[in-house]
Amino acid sequence: MNQNVPSWIDLHLHSTASDGELSPADLVAAVAAAGVKVMALTDHDSVAGLAPARTACAVLGLQLVNGVEISCRREALDVHVVGLGIDPDHPALTEHLGVQMARRAARAQVINTRLVKEGIPDLLEAASAGAPQGIPARPHFARALVAAGVCKDEKDAFGKYLALGKPAYVKMDWPGLEEAIGWIREAGGVAVLAHPHRYKLTRTKLDLLLRHFRDAGGSAVEVAVANQEATSVQQLADFCSRYGLHASKGSDYHGPSMRWVQPGKMPPLPSRCQPVWSLLGIQEPNN
Numbered sequence: 001m002n003q004n005v006p007s008w009i010d011l012h013l014h015s016t017a018s019d020g021e022l023s024p025a026d027l028v029a030a031v032a033a034a035g036v037k038v039m040a041l042t043d044h045d046s047v048a049g050l051a052p053a054r055t056a057c058a059v060l061g062l063q064l065v066n067g068v069e070i071s072c073r074r075e076a077l078d079v080h081v082v083g084l085g086i087d088p089d090h091p092a093l094t095e096h097l098g099v100q101m102a103r104r105a106a107r108a109q110v111i112n113t114r115l116v117k118e119g120i121p122d123l124l125e126a127a128s129a130g131a132p133q134g135i136p137a138r139p140h141f142a143r144a145l146v147a148a149g150v151c152k153d154e155k156d157a158f159g160k161y162l163a164l165g166k167p168a169y170v171k172m173d174w175p176g177l178e179e180a181i182g183w184i185r186e187a188g189g190v191a192v193l194a195h196p197h198r199y200k201l202t203r204t205k206l207d208l209l210l211r212h213f214r215d216a217g218g219s220a221v222e223v224a225v226a227n228q229e230a231t232s233v234q235q236l237a238d239f240c241s242r243y244g245l246h247a248s249k250g251s252d253y254h255g256p257s258m259r260w261v262q263p264g265k266m267p268p269l270p271s272r273c274q275p276v277w278s279l280l281g282i283q284e285p286n287n
């Protein structure tokens with residue numbers, strides 16, 4: 001059982017500037033229609049959607065928080081760190097994100113080669129067609145596999161080819177957790193550990209990750225994401241209290257095809273949490 005409820009704030013959202021299905025303007029419209037008043041656009045390793053999102057937010061009366069979701073590593077684990085309140089024009093951040101995109105471009109070639117080895121037609125062009133800067137992420141390959149009739153849906157494409165341990169999974173040389181947190185802080189932002197439950201860690205390993213994240217300069221943890229179990233929300237809230245971390249919430253909405261995720265819908269934050277938006281100078285409206 002999950003307790004998704006409509007929220008006035010959603011601090012984790014994707015557009016076509018990374019692997020989302022909606023353009024920044026269409027995403028903002030969907031978020032506004034859900035009743036959200038404050039949103040962060042947090043595309044993977046890209047800030048390219050922020051300018052058009054800002055324009056759309058101004059028209060619809062939403063407040064936009066500049067965000068990004070950076071792929072990094074801690075030991076063998078791929079971890080995502082969301083930066084909130086960043087300066088998207090910060091030169092060092094822009095340069096690091098450029099390197100991330102170059103890594104993604106190189107990986108796309110390898111993914112395609114691996115798929116061809118599996119007897120699948122060359123899908124690089126198809127996967128690149130809908131991708132930002134023509135650089136496909138794994139979901140773009142998943143969509144191309146579905147369009148080519150190889151897989152029945154995106155989940156099937158990940159399960160058969162793209163997920164960890166599958167033939168077209170490519171281990172990445174992402175930057176370390178400390179580096180990603182450093183980039184965000186240097187650009188004036190607050191570092192938030194994204195969707196901790198999705199790393200499928202034991203309690204002990206989750207504890208170690210959160211402690212390391214805090215020691216490395218992280219400020220907050222996503223305590224509530226869409227469809228998260230109530231027990232896991234409570235567990236993360238306890239960890240936040242223990243380590244003095246603030247709490248964030250976001251749907252991680254990628255577009256209408258994942259019908260079980262809606263913008264602005266996630267469990268509420270437990271009242272003992274210190275909300276991350278207080279660090280961003282944002283107050284909850286009292287109506």
Ligand code: AMP
Binds near residue numbers: 044136154155158254
């Ligand atoms: P990438 O950043 O290119 O490695 O792709 C990771 C993205 O793929 C995530 O942000 C999700 O949007 C999506 N994803 C990861 N695992 C799955 C899965 N099992 N099924 C569907 N989408 C997934």
Ligand code: MN
Binds near residue numbers: 014019044254
């Ligand atoms: Mn994604």
Ligand code: MN
Binds near residue numbers: 069080195
């Ligand atoms: Mn993520």
Ligand code: MN
Binds near residue numbers: 012014069252
């Ligand atoms: Mn995300």
